[in-house]
Amino acid sequence: MLTAKDKIFLKGLQTDFPLDARPFGLLAGQAGLSEEKMLAYFRKFERQGLIRYIAPMFDLRKLGVVSTLIAMRVPVGQLDQVVRIINACPNVSHNYLRDGDYNVWFTLSAASERKLKAILTRIRKESGVEDMLDLRTERVFKSQAIFELR
Amino acid sequence: MKIPRKILFVLSAPLELVPRPYAAPAAQAGLTEKALLQKIKAYKKAGLIRRVGVVLGHFKAGYKxxxxxxxxxxxxxxxxxxxxxxxxxxxxxxxxxxxxxxxxxxxxxxxxxxxxxxxxxxxxxxxxxxxxxxxxxxxxxxxxxxxxxxxxxxxx
Missing domain, CATH: 3.30.70.3460 (Alpha-Beta Plaits)
Incomplete structure (x- = not known):
């Protein structure tokens, strides 16, 4: 169980993990714990799956990366085979089954428009799925996977 | 501002849960820990890095x-x-x-x-x-x- 203190602590760390040579030591000092205790606390949350990882989050667009969201209408009988093809592509970071007219939704990124198109053409050919929407981003209002803990 | 590939790739790996998590990536990039931290701060200021933070498993965080x-x-x-x-x-x-x-x-x-x-x-x-x-x-x-x-x- 998370205490109210844990929740506040983890919420803040989603946006501001310390940029310090000894970040866990710094956090430990603020909390009145030893560095070792603080690391044990993080390791516990990682083991529990509450913390997936700690890392810098890049703005892919500013790095020149082209990204899109693809919606596919995949017949249920072909799902396993199509998912295998999509998941095998290292340029795909997220792929989900959703209810609705279009049932498979995945995100795709590449170094250029040409490369992105080539990957899409290949996925279309290998999967045999014709009904596919390339839902290119036109404007980002929010992109922030930050959660209040409950 | 551009991030050299070497630094970009080093920073795209998750930080280890060790007392000095920036030490290994700094060494891999051929930088001192201090220099790497300064670069991260500069990239953040330029908006190339949106944030440095903990990524939660949202299912475990109560969003099922x-x-x-x-x-x-x-x-x-x-x-x-x-x-x-x-x-x-x-x-x-x-x-x-x-x-x-x-x-x-x-x-x-x-x-x-x-x-x-x-x-x-x-x-x-x-x-x-x-x-x-x-x-x-x-x-x-x-x-x-x-x-x-x-x-x-x-x-x-």
């Missing part, structure tokens, strides 16, 4: 249900509506996207909640506050893949 909602918005009020929907704390992503004749939805939001009932109530609230009548809810049924973006492969 999520949905992608596709909204059909009058382009004249897209800016206003996008900002209203993005203002909901339970919305993590809010993007305007290209439309198709058979798929006229131009605004997309990812919404997260405790369960399906809460997701549905949230979407109704979003529709009411923004005045949108036409939308499609795609509830997530299964996660086939979810990984940290592989910059080495993407930029290869």
């Amino acid at each position: 249900c999520n949905a992608l909602v596709a909204w059909k918005i009058d382009p004249a009020v897209l800016e206003l509506t996008g900002n209203i929907l993005a203002g909901f704390a339970q919305v993590t992503h809010c993007y305007a996207r290209r439309t198709f004749p058979q798929w006229p939805y131009n605004l997309y939001t990812m919404v997260h909640a405790r369960d399906k009932k809460e997701v549905q109530a949230l979407i109704r609230d979003m529709a009411r506050k923004s005045g949108i009548k036409e939308y499609k809810v795609q509830t997530t049924l299964r996660e086939f893949k979810k990984v940290k973006s592989n910059l080495k492969e993407i930029l290869a």
Whole structure:
């Protein structure tokens, strides 16, 4: 169980993990714990799956990366085979089954428009799925996977 | 400002849970710990790094249900509506996207909640506050893949 203190602590760390040579030591000092205790606390949350990882989050667009969201209408009988093809592509970071007219939704990124198109053409050919929407981003209002803990 | 590939790839790996987590990536990039930290701060200031932080497993964090909602918005009020929907704390992503004749939805939001009932109530609230009548809810049924973006492969 998370205490109210844990929740506040983890919420803040989603946006501001310390940029310090000894970040866990710094956090430990603020909390009145030893560095070792603080690391044990993080390791516990990682083991529990509450913390997936700690890392810098890049703005892919500013790095020149082209990204899109693809919606596919995949017949249920072909799902396993199509998912295998999509998941095998290292340029795909997220792929989900959703209810609705279009049932498979995945995100795709590449170094250029040409490369992105080539990957899409290949996925279309290998999967045999014709009904596919390339839902290119036109404007980002929010992109922030930050959660209040409950 | 551009990030050299070597530093970019080194920083795209998650930090280790050790007392000095920046030491190994600094060594790999041929920098001192201090120099790497300074670079990270500069990239953050330039907006190339959006944040350095903990990424939570949202299922474990209590968000067991999520949905992608596709909204059909009058382009004249897209800016206003996008900002209203993005203002909901339970919305993590809010993007305007290209439309198709058979798929006229131009605004997309990812919404997260405790369960399906809460997701549905949230979407109704979003529709009411923004005045949108036409939308499609795609509830997530299964996660086939979810990984940290592989910059080495993407930029290869």
